[in-house]
Amino acid sequence: MMKWLIHTGKGILGCVEFFLCFIVFYYTVSIYGAVIPVGELKNEGEICIYVQSNGVHTDVCLPTQTETINWLDFIPADSFESETYNYITIGWGDKGFFLNTPTWAELKVSTALNAAFLPSETAMHVWYGEEPEVDELHKKVWINEKEYERLVFFIKHSFRLKKGEVDLIPNCGYTPRDNFYEAFNSYHLFRTCNTWTNDALKSANVKTGILALFPDGVLDHLD
Numbered sequence: 001m002m003k004w005l006i007h008t009g010k011g012i013l014g015c016v017e018f019f020l021c022f023i024v025f026y027y028t029v030s031i032y033g034a035v036i037p038v039g040e041l042k043n044e045g046e047i048c049i050y051v052q053s054n055g056v057h058t059d060v061c062l063p064t065q066t067e068t069i070n071w072l073d074f075i076p077a078d079s080f081e082s083e084t085y086n087y088i089t090i091g092w093g094d095k096g097f098f099l100n101t102p103t104w105a106e107l108k109v110s111t112a113l114n115a116a117f118l119p120s121e122t123a124m125h126v127w128y129g130e131e132p133e134v135d136e137l138h139k140k141v142w143i144n145e146k147e148y149e150r151l152v153f154f155i156k157h158s159f160r161l162k163k164g165e166v167d168l169i170p171n172c173g174y175t176p177r178d179n180f181y182e183a184f185n186s187y188h189l190f191r192t193c194n195t196w197t198n199d200a201l202k203s204a205n206v207k208t209g210i211l212a213l214f215p216d217g218v219l220d221h222l223d
Contacts, residue, residue, distance in 0.1 A: 047148045052138045092196035
């Protein structure tokens with residue numbers, strides 16, 4: 001019995017040590033990934049985009065219509081009840097988290113653990129609205145047409161298409177003004193919603209962190 005207790009205790013201690021080491025490793029990766037910059041912050045060009053956050057999650061906000069693309073052709077307005085369609089906001093994230101957590105008060109431990117530790121299905125969150133106002137959580141960036149084309153290419157190829165069209169997840173929007181769509185790639189601890197935004201900006205050579213697991217790794221480079 002005593003040997004079993006000692007063996008079990010060592011096993012538990014080993015698990016705790018592994019968990020603590022992983023936390024330190026993850027924290028270190030997040031810090032260095034966030035502070036090491038890539039890209040440029042020229043803020044020159046004819047197209048104005050926004051990078052925004054709610055403190056946990058980040059999105060990109062783009063003009064609905066430019067010479068490069070009219071987003072209403074790619075994501076039709078008939079699934080929205082917005083008062084205006086001047087700008088489109090797009091984000092990527094864990095499908096279960098998106099659909100089951102309309103507010104933080106409804107967050108379940110099982111949803112959070114699944115999103116963090118298990119590669120899971122993803123979705124695109126989209127809504128139309130007015131141009132944002134600049135503040136600490138809404139950063140304005142000017143880019144040129146070539147950079148915007150690369151950004152659009154990255155975003156469009158994040159959507160999982162069905163018969164050549166975006167695949168709407170019906171009746172799942174938080175309000176009549178937003179919708180969710182099927183997306184490519186899996187969500188996990190090292191590929192978060194902020195990583196997607198980070199990669200989108202990198203595709204357009206916008207200055208950002210080399211690996212942004214949290215919003216600061218994206219927003220802090222845009223000041």
